[in-house]
Amino acid sequence: MRITYIGHSGFLVELSHAALLFDYWQGDFSLPAGKKPYIFASHRHPDHFNPEIFKLRTDHPDIQFILSDDIWQSRVPADCAACTVRLGPNAHWEDGALSVRTLKSTDEGVAFCVQCEGMRLYHAGDLNDWQWRGEPAYWNRQMAENFRKNMEPLRGQSFDAAFIPLDPRQEEDCDCGLNYFLTLARAEKIYPMHCWEDYSVIGRWLASHPDSPDRGKIVPITRRGEQFIQ
Numbered sequence: 001m002r003i004t005y006i007g008h009s010g011f012l013v014e015l016s017h018a019a020l021l022f023d024y025w026q027g028d029f030s031l032p033a034g035k036k037p038y039i040f041a042s043h044r045h046p047d048h049f050n051p052e053i054f055k056l057r058t059d060h061p062d063i064q065f066i067l068s069d070d071i072w073q074s075r076v077p078a079d080c081a082a083c084t085v086r087l088g089p090n091a092h093w094e095d096g097a098l099s100v101r102t103l104k105s106t107d108e109g110v111a112f113c114v115q116c117e118g119m120r121l122y123h124a125g126d127l128n129d130w131q132w133r134g135e136p137a138y139w140n141r142q143m144a145e146n147f148r149k150n151m152e153p154l155r156g157q158s159f160d161a162a163f164i165p166l167d168p169r170q171e172e173d174c175d176c177g178l179n180y181f182l183t184l185a186r187a188e189k190i191y192p193m194h195c196w197e198d199y200s201v202i203g204r205w206l207a208s209h210p211d212s213p214d215r216g217k218i219v220p221i222t223r224r225g226e227q228f229i230q
Contacts, residue, residue: 001119001230003161004029005221008047009125009193011163015117018098022112022123022163023048027224031056037063038098038116042125043109044071054080066093066100068109068125090153103127104150106143113154122154122162122187126194129180131173147177151184159187160230166192168201175205182214189230191219199223 002014007027013020019035025047031037037060041049049067054077057063065076069086076084085093089104097117102110107126114121129147131140162185164178178192192202199222206215219228 001160003191003228003230005191005224005226005228007224008196009042009123009163009165011123011191011193013121013161015119018116020098020114020116020121021053023125024053025050031060036097039063039065040100040112040114040123041065041067041071042111042123043068043105043107044075045108045126048109048125049075051075057083064095064098066112068102070109101153103153106130106147106150113157113159119161120157120159122157122159122164122185124162124164124177124193126165127151127177128165128167128194129173129176131170131176133171133173144176148180151180154181154185157185159185161189161191162187163191163193165194166201166205167194168196168198174201178205182212187217189219189228190214190217191228192221195221 004012006029008025009023010025011022012029019031020038022040023042039053057080065084067086069088087102089102089110091102093100099115101113105125105127109125111125111127112123130143166178167174195201202220
């Protein structure tokens with residue numbers, strides 16, 4: 001499995017026969033020839049959904065779009081309607097080669113649990129424990145409760161790769177969601193995302209968890225276009 005970090009929360013995952021593109025916003029990438037493309041968008045926020053993805057159908061007629069249903073049907077071009085599925089929270093879709101289940105986000109849209117070619121992937125979208133300084137204590141408390149409730153379907157599950165927010169704007173609370181995932185599920189590798197190009201937040205997590213048994217799972221992304229082999 002080859003994983004390319006495109007930018008922000010965007011990743012391209014290449015398997016033997018399929019190519020999975022998650023939450024493309026901006027950055028350079030090319031879909032590999034000879035592999036069926038699956039294009040995911042977790043919700044309608046512009047840093048997770050770029051309508052430019054629909055232009056990929058021109059060169060890839062076998063493409064499949066898998067979108068959160070908060071992305072309005074009107075945003076889907078007519079010539080892409082037949083190859084687009086829109087999923088709400090706690091939904092399931094499969095086509096014989098790929099299976100996807102969704103979780104409800106704590107922001108907009110969904111998170112994706114994907115199984116394809118024996119690999120299991122988790123892309124959180126904006127499902128995160130969004131603790132914000134300046135918000136009332138009751139708001140942050142409710143956010144934490146909703147996050148744990150929405151994450152419960154992951155309890156005890158194992159993934160080959162997990163893509164999880166680590167947003168530096170949350171300051172000292174930026175790793176609340178990541179840390180909770182580590183108590184709930186297992187992943188061979190964890191790719192921090194939603195870092196707003198401030199990759200130092202990954203180094204700060206590693207420095208603040210010197211004895212964590214999960215240190216080796218955290219992938220230290222440093223730039224757009226970086227590739228990783230699992």
